[in-house]
Amino acid sequence: MAGKLQKIRSLEVDGITKRFPGVLACDSISLKVGENEVLALVGENGAGKTTLMNILMGLYQPDEGSIRINGQEVRFKTPNDAYAAGIGMVHQHFMLVPNMTVAENVALGAPDFHRFMRLDLAGARKRIQEISEKFSLPVQPDAYIWQLSVGEQQRVELVKTLCFGARFLILDEPTSALTPQETDELIVLLKRMSAEMSIVFISHKLAEVTAVSNKVAILRHGRVVFSGSTSEQTPASLAALMTGHEVNLPVNNCCEECGEEFFSVRNVRAKSDRGFYALDGIDFSIHKGEILGLAGVSGNGQRELAEVIAGLRSVESGSIGMPGFELTNKSPREIINSGLGYIPEDRNTEGIVPSFSIKENLVLKDFASDEFSAGPFLNLKKQEANAEKLKESFDIRCPSVATAAGSLSGGNIQKVILARELARNPKVLVAVYPTRGLDMGAEEFIHKSLLEMRARGTAILLISEELDEIMNLADRVAVIYKGKILKILPSHQATRRSLGLLMAGITENAPGAER
Amino acid sequence: MKPSPRILYIALVSLAAAVAAIGIAAIVLAILGANVFDTFKVILTEPLKDIFGITEILVRAIPLILVGLGIAISFRSGILNIGAEGQILMGIIAAAATAIALPGLPKIVLLPIVFLAGALGGAVWGAIAGYLRAVLGVNEILSTVMLNYIAAQLYGFLLRGPMIDPAELQTGSGTPQSVRLPRSAWIDRIIPGTRLHWGIAVALVLAVLVYILLWRTTWGFKMRAAGAGAKAARYGGIKVEQCLLMAMVLAGAFAGLAGAVEVTGVHRRAIEGISSGYGFSGIVVALFGGLHPAGIVPSAFFFGLLLIGADMTQRMMSIPANMVLVLQGAVILSIISAKMVINDPYAFDKFSRALSRRRKKDESGKTTGETA
Numbered sequence: 001m002a003g004k005l006q007k008i009r010s011l012e013v014d015g016i017t018k019r020f021p022g023v024l025a026c027d028s029i030s031l032k033v034g035e036n037e038v039l040a041l042v043g044e045n046g047a048g049k050t051t052l053m054n055i056l057m058g059l060y061q062p063d064e065g066s067i068r069i070n071g072q073e074v075r076f077k078t079p080n081d082a083y084a085a086g087i088g089m090v091h092q093h094f095m096l097v098p099n100m101t102v103a104e105n106v107a108l109g110a111p112d113f114h115r116f117m118r119l120d121l122a123g124a125r126k127r128i129q130e131i132s133e134k135f136s137l138p139v140q141p142d143a144y145i146w147q148l149s150v151g152e153q154q155r156v157e158l159v160k161t162l163c164f165g166a167r168f169l170i171l172d173e174p175t176s177a178l179t180p181q182e183t184d185e186l187i188v189l190l191k192r193m194s195a196e197m198s199i200v201f202i203s204h205k206l207a208e209v210t211a212v213s214n215k216v217a218i219l220r221h222g223r224v225v226f227s228g229s230t231s232e233q234t235p236a237s238l239a240a241l242m243t244g245h246e247v248n249l250p251v252n253n254c255c256e257e258c259g260e261e262f263f264s265v266r267n268v269r270a271k272s273d274r275g276f277y278a279l280d281g282i283d284f285s286i287h288k289g290e291i292l293g294l295a296g297v298s299g300n301g302q303r304e305l306a307e308v309i310a311g312l313r314s315v316e317s318g319s320i321g322m323p324g325f326e327l328t329n330k331s332p333r334e335i336i337n338s339g340l341g342y343i344p345e346d347r348n349t350e351g352i353v354p355s356f357s358i359k360e361n362l363v364l365k366d367f368a369s370d371e372f373s374a375g376p377f378l379n380l381k382k383q384e385a386n387a388e389k390l391k392e393s394f395d396i397r398c399p400s401v402a403t404a405a406g407s408l409s410g411g412n413i414q415k416v417i418l419a420r421e422l423a424r425n426p427k428v429l430v431a432v433y434p435t436r437g438l439d440m441g442a443e444e445f446i447h448k449s450l451l452e453m454r455a456r457g458t459a460i461l462l463i464s465e466e467l468d469e470i471m472n473l474a475d476r477v478a479v480i481y482k483g484k485i486l487k488i489l490p491s492h493q494a495t496r497r498s499l500g501l502l503m504a505g506i507t508e509n510a511p512g513a514e515r
Numbered sequence: 516m517k518p519s520p521r522i523l524y525i526a527l528v529s530l531a532a533a534v535a536a537i538g539i540a541a542i543v544l545a546i547l548g549a550n551v552f553d554t555f556k557v558i559l560t561e562p563l564k565d566i567f568g569i570t571e572i573l574v575r576a577i578p579l580i581l582v583g584l585g586i587a588i589s590f591r592s593g594i595l596n597i598g599a600e601g602q603i604l605m606g607i608i609a610a611a612a613t614a615i616a617l618p619g620l621p622k623i624v625l626l627p628i629v630f631l632a633g634a635l636g637g638a639v640w641g642a643i644a645g646y647l648r649a650v651l652g653v654n655e656i657l658s659t660v661m662l663n664y665i666a667a668q669l670y671g672f673l674l675r676g677p678m679i680d681p682a683e684l685q686t687g688s689g690t691p692q693s694v695r696l697p698r699s700a701w702i703d704r705i706i707p708g709t710r711l712h713w714g715i716a717v718a719l720v721l722a723v724l725v726y727i728l729l730w731r732t733t734w735g736f737k738m739r740a741a742g743a744g745a746k747a748a749r750y751g752g753i754k755v756e757q758c759l760l761m762a763m764v765l766a767g768a769f770a771g772l773a774g775a776v777e778v779t780g781v782h783r784r785a786i787e788g789i790s791s792g793y794g795f796s797g798i799v800v801a802l803f804g805g806l807h808p809a810g811i812v813p814s815a816f817f818f819g820l821l822l823i824g825a826d827m828t829q830r831m832m833s834i835p836a837n838m839v840l841v842l843q844g845a846v847i848l849s850i851i852s853a854k855m856v857i858n859d860p861y862a863f864d865k866f867s868r869a870l871s872r873r874r875k876k877d878e879s880g881k882t883t884g885e886t887a
Contacts, residue, residue, distance in 0.1 A: 020864065312749060333752035344750055353744030364740065364751040368733040376732045 008086050008168045008198060009035045009070050011056075016065035018051055025051040027222040028065065033168075033215075038190065038199045040213035040230065042206065042242055044439030045410065047219040049202050053170050057089050058082040088166025090157045092173040096145045103128060103141040106160050124163070131162045135193055150297065151182035158189075169193070170200045175208055179297055180467060180500035187212045204242070204440075206235035218242055243440050250447050251472045252291060252454070252491075259288025262459045263428045268318035270308050278304035280483035281318070286428070286459040291450065293474030293491065294463045295499050298433075301483040302463045303345060306432045309461075310342050311335040322428065336365055341426025341458075343417055343434050347410065351417040354406025358398055359387035361405045362420050386423075394419040395445070411442030418449055429453055432463045447473060467496055481505045520867040525857055527866075532853035539845035540838070549834050557831055558824030558839075568823060570711035574781060575819035576812075578603070578773040580718040582797025583804060583811040584725045585769025589641075590806050591729060592762030593742030593755075598644055598659025599770040600794025601666030602637035606771025607778045608673060609636025611693050611785040614700035622699040629700050630717075630775050637771015638764045640666060645763025649756035655763070663794070674785060693785040702780035712780035721769070722808040738762055770794060792840075796822075799843050802850060818843075 011033045018026040026048045033039045043049050054060045056067065058076030066073050069085060076082045082089075096105050107113035107124035114120070125141040132139045139152075139159050148156065154174060161169065171190075175183045190199060190212050203209055209216060210230055218226040218241045226241045239247045264285035272278035278301045286292045296302060307313035309320060311332040320327040325338045336342075344350035352361045363372050363383055372382050387401035396415045398408055405416055414434065421429065431450065435443040450473060454460055464470050470477055471491055478488040479502035486502050541551045562568035582599045589596035610633035617625055644662060647653035674691035683690050702712040729735035740748040741758035749755050773793060778785055800818050804810030825839035856862055 019868075020860075310750065331752075331754075332749065333754070336752045342750065346746075349744060349746045350750045351747060353740050353747045355743045356740065360736070360740075364747065367736045373733050376734065378731055378733060378736060380731070 006070070006086075006167075007035075010068075011087075011168060011198065012068045013052070013056070014066050014068065016052065016055060016062045016067075018048075018055060018060060018062050020051075024222050026055070026062070029219070029222070029224055030065075031217055031224065031227065033198045033200060036194055036196075036198060037215055038194045038201055038213045040209040040216045041200055041202045041219065042204055042209055042216060042238060043219035044204065044242060044441070045437060046221075046439075048222040049219055050172060052219070053089065053172060053200070053202065056082065056087060056170065083164050083166070086165060086167040087170065088161035088164055088168070089170040089172065090154070090161055090174060092176060094153050094157055096153060096156060096160075098146040099144065101142050101144055102139055102156050102159075105145060105156065106141075106163050109160065110164050127163050128159055131159050135162065135189075135196070137189070149182075150177045151179070151185070154178065154182070154186065167197050168199075169197060170202070172202045173204075174201070175203065175205060177298070177465075179503045180496050181504060183208065206238045206242075209238060210235055220244060239440060247440050247444060249440075249444055249468075249472060250451055252451055252475065259290070259457060261285050262288045263322050263461075264320070265305075265309070266319045266321075268305075268308060268320060269316045270304055270313055271316065272301075272304055277316075278483050279308065282480075282483065282485055284478050284485055284488060286461060288459055289454055289457045290475045291454050291460040291462055291473050292488075293470035293477045294461060294480055295467060295470050295477055295503060296465070296480035297503050298465050300480050302432065302480060304483075305480070306342070306345065306430055306463060309335075309430055310340070310344075339425075339427035341421040341424060341429040343414075343421060343429070343431040345432040345436075347413050347417055348406065352405045352413055355404055357402045358391070358396065358405050358408075358416055359383050359401040361416055362387050362390055362401075362423075364420060365424065390419040390423060411438050411445075414438060414442060414446065418446060422449060422453060425456075426453075426458055429458050429460045430463070431460065433465065434462070435464075435466070435469060443469075467499055470494075470499075471496075479503055520870050521863070523870070524863055524866050528853050528856050532849035535852070536842070536845040536849040539848070540842045543841050544834065544838070547834060547838075549832060554828055554832055554834055554838075557828045558821060561827045561831070562820055562823040566706070567709060568827075570706060570709035571823050572816060572819040573715055574710050574712070575822045576815040577712075577714045577718050577780070578777050578793040579797055579800045579815035579818055580722060580812055581773035581776065582770050582793055583801040583815055584718075584721060584808060585766035585773075586798050586801035587804075587806040587808065587811060588725065588729065588738070588769070589762045589766035590801065591742050592738040592758055593745060594645065594648060594655050594759050594762050594766075596641065596644070596659055596763060596766045597656055597798070598641065598662050598794070599766070599773075599797050600790055600792070601659070601663035602640045602767040602770035603774040603777075603790040603794050604666040604670040605636040605640040605767075606633035606774030607636075607785050607789060608670060608678075609633055609771065610775035611696060611778055612678070614696040614779065615694060618697035618699065620699060622701075625697075625699045626702065626779065629779060630772060633775020633778075634768040634772040637774065638768040641763040641765075641767020641770070642760065645760040645767075648763070649759045670785075671787070674787060678785065680784075691787050695784045696779060700779050701783055702776065710781055714776040714780040717772075717776060719812065721772075722812050726808045734761070770797070773797075796843065799847055803846065 012031070014030050015028045016026050017028050029048070029052055041049050051060065055062050058079045058081050068074065074085055076085070097108065100108070103121050103124045104119065106128055107119040107121055113124050128139060128141045131137065137155050137159055139155055145153060145156065174186060178186065187208065190201065193199065201213055210233065213230045216228065216230045216233060216238065217224055218238065220242065265282055268279050268282045269277055270279040282305060284292065294302065304313060308315055309327065311327070311330055315328050322338065327335050327338065348354060353364065363386060366372055367378060372379050372386070384401065390396065391398065391401055394415045396419065397412050405413060408416070434446050450460060450462065462470065462473060471494060474491045476488055477491050477494045477499065479486045479499060481503065482505065486507055544551045544554050562572055582603070586596060586599060610629045613632035614625065614629045617628065640662060644655050644658040647658050648655045671691065674693060678693045680692055680694045683692065702714055705711045705713060729739060737753050738758045738761065740751065740753055741755040745755050774790065777789060782789055796818055800814045801811055804814035821839050821842060825836040828834040828838065829836040
């Protein structure tokens, strides 16, 4: 027990190398985290951040290199070894059982609360209370997880990790599901906690990195390309270091009048898979050459809205339409033919057929059109030519257009989808989380493409949880909360704060709005 | 020139799978007290020794190709048709009834009608499962297996009742079989004195047509997309349910046609046990052939060889012919395991690193060569 409570003054990784099939995920990475430091680990997707942390947690074994705690070499064969040494990790996707209480979740994971055939819930409750007082982390031990908001669940994850005896915290993209207000609270909390322990903070949101960390390490292609003090860096300089080149995310700054109103959703109600009204009277319209950003914490009806528009979910009441064409409850085929483009949320299963080649995926909507077929027969030559052309103009990086699309990286898969949809010259484009999980290079490309479509007069609905993305691209911003549009405002009037409050369901005239 | 690690890896895993399949069969044979080596020798070489053996292999291969093609269409479209056995029987009933009802027509007219009737019988049986899956979401494995039982009982009932040869009733022997089909419904034999008939040509032509259907037509594109990624297909405007139904209709039609060809080409009357497990062996043939017509044809010949070889071991080595079922099972297990291993990137990575280490060692041992 005495060894267990020993403080972790330094943690070093030295020359860690890890290979996966065809990739060098970590290429002799050396890092040091000192006492009470917050180290931000940044890098694009696939840079090796998560692999490195999984090695630290004993989930993977390094091929080469060593880990030292307080100068002594350690070897973690399983996550339990890492926990025993005092290292705790909060994963990006919460590891909580929704239909159990907080205390049950904590006791479940900690062997010291395991009794014969039962859990020592009283002990767990006491430990939770101690921890939450010590770190000012308010948590109700007897609340069920499903009753808690995402921000509260995050606190439970933190408390749980601390209850396991963690004295060194690793947080993997902790803010990805939080509202801006919850993010701010988390940053304050982490700063307070850093007085007690060292923290590794994985993120690619650079504003948060500069706000919370005092040291920063940047990974690119499995190597540390920069490591130093955060105070000398700005988000822009970090972005350049991260991608290896100057990144200029394009901004929509032409605020001239858009074209006529073109696409409208009127008072639409639709049920979710679980039978409640996920869309409860959604009402908005988009003009020609306008990007309407739909902000909101995911799970507030965005998915259902996109499906309703694409014809994949039935509308109970209300209407969706373009001039001269009523989309409500039409088949996906009819809606596609009417000129609707769609970038789905789950690009790997909804956007592409993974085992199909790139050229087949590029004609997934048009293989039977006059251009790509003759009677019942496919025109494979045209398919090939089309693929070569789009590969060129959309810079799809692939060995050949006959490669299975599922073997490409996320960014290139998204380019395949984008190429297919944009080549069809849609009149209306619905883009659902188009840059989720993509690196900044791919993000830049997709943002540029969306603005180009806007300039060509397409009406675009951009569903996103990234406020920066919405504020950079949108002409107007709508906020969705529990299946309703709370407010639509011109984007130059929108601030992170005002949107954040709306995303949490707080409208300005409601009591407590200025909390 | 050294082979690429990928090819070497696939070759080695396939070899290991073959050894495993043979090994399992060898163990079973050893338990039966047989001479393992001789038994394999009889199975694999004896049928090829004379024209009789070779033609019989082809006779078995015809229904296997036809069923296998239908299975490939359904599996590629994302619906697992286990009901070929029942669909064959329905095809036989429809084909035999049509042929018996229209004895006066000339062969050139009657045979195509009989084939169509057989295909239709199987298609209807397949369509039931397809409809249940597409509209009501009933698991097709469950429904096709159950439909097999219904078809088997219906077949037995018809051969004992309404369709029984009146001669059987007169003589009182009561063998459950139909009357002989009219001669105008017989497929001609290619080589007199053997049972090899022109159904083989039908099967080979259809293999080409199935390839064209699946890879060269818009319908094939739709069906393969629905099978490989139903969600993406739906987002792309493809009516996935329609594709599932279509795939089951086609798979049933192929099995029904296999029944029609078998009854008009080999037995010339509907008898019991005519399908002799072709509906299940056809699944193995299709999987072994990689669900591709170019693989299914040779795969059907190979399983035809196994079937005849097993018959011969029964006669020559007194090993039960059902041993071939054990061999089939072992083959399925090893194919599936080999596929898992081949598609496992981690195992392949380990292999290629071990390989490059060995090659480096070899080279530094010999001369100061370049690294691989």
